[in-house]
Amino acid sequence: DSGVTQTPKHLITATGQRVTLRCSPRSGDLSVYWYQQSLDQGLQFLIQYYNGEERAKGNILERFSAQQFPDLHSELNLSSLELGDSALYFCASSVKVAGGTDTQYFGPGTRLTVL
Amino acid sequence: DAKTTQPNSMESNEEEPVHLPCNHSTISGTDYIHWYRQLPSQGPEYVIHGLTSNVNNRMASLAIAEDRKSSTLILHRATLRDAAVYYCILRFISNFGNEKLTFGTGTRLTIIP
Numbered sequence: 001d002s003g004v005t006q007t008p009k010h011l012i013t014a015t016g017q018r019v020t021l022r023c024s025p026r027s028g029d030l031s032v033y034w035y036q037q038s039l040d041q042g043l044q045f046l047i048q049y050y051n052g053e054e055r056a057k058g059n060i061l062e063r064f065s066a067q068q069f070p071d072l073h074s075e076l077n078l079s080s081l082e083l084g085d086s087a088l089y090f091c092a093s094s095v096k097v098a099g100g101t102d103t104q105y106f107g108p109g110t111r112l113t114v115l
Numbered sequence: 116d117a118k119t120t121q122p123n124s125m126e127s128n129e130e131e132p133v134h135l136p137c138n139h140s141t142i143s144g145t146d147y148i149h150w151y152r153q154l155p156s157q158g159p160e161y162v163i164h165g166l167t168s169n170v171n172n173r174m175a176s177l178a179i180a181e182d183r184k185s186s187t188l189i190l191h192r193a194t195l196r197d198a199a200v201y202y203c204i205l206r207f208i209s210n211f212g213n214e215k216l217t218f219g220t221g222t223r224l225t226i227i228p
Contacts, residue, residue: 002158033215043159043218056215090158092216104151104216106158 003027004107006091012113018079021110025072025093031055032074033094033104034066038087049074081114088112119203124223127193135188135222137203142183147206150177150188151216152199159202159218162188198226 003026013019025032034046036059045058049068060066063081068074078085088111092104120138127133139148150162163170163177165186170177176189190197202221206214 042220045215048215058215103161106160109158
């Protein structure tokens with residue numbers, strides 16, 4: 001158990017709909033990352049928040065947005081869903097270690113199926 | 116991000132050592148070498164990281180070439196639970212210290228009972 005929790009575990013919805021994925025980081029971790037894993041794209045970084053502020057953006061679609069709340073949990077909002085959005089969505093949190101690098105701890109993921 | 120090259124797949128017998136290679140010829144002096152693994156149906160899991168010297172922890176050992184252009188993750192005694200995709204990732208040092216991970220295709224390790 002990494003200490004990172006994600007809900008829901010599975011989500012099945014229809015095209016055009018909107019969903020919200022939730023992530024609670026490990027206690028004390030200020031950074032939250034979202035990654036998408038699909039069969040044809042592998043693990044792709046979407047977005048990072050640090051202590052409530054957006055820190056970095058990756059290959060995140062305009063239909064997707066995220067936020068990190070004062071209690072440090074994060075939500076990833078996916079709207080106007082398309083079939084191609086079906087994927088595993090992972091959240092990770094991190095702690096900085098000596099020398100400027102860090103270790104990321106991943107949650108169990110949310111499996112999104114768009115029908 | 117600097118690029119890493121790993122074999123697509125490897126097989127090993129249970130209870131034998133496994134050496135997973137990674138080439139990173141364009142590594143810069145400020146890049147750390149990180150290894151993560153992803154077990155089936157789970158999120159990625161941190162394994163080990165290093166900069167210049169060889170590193171050991173409870174999960175594995177990391178051997179880094181003297182010129183740092185390659186490294187090897189060593190699982191000393193593979194078990195069936197070690198079957199996973201192993202990712203070698205270069206991460207630059209920053210003052211901030213928390214940066215995204217860039218995953219390649221990794222090495223799919225199969226353990227033969």
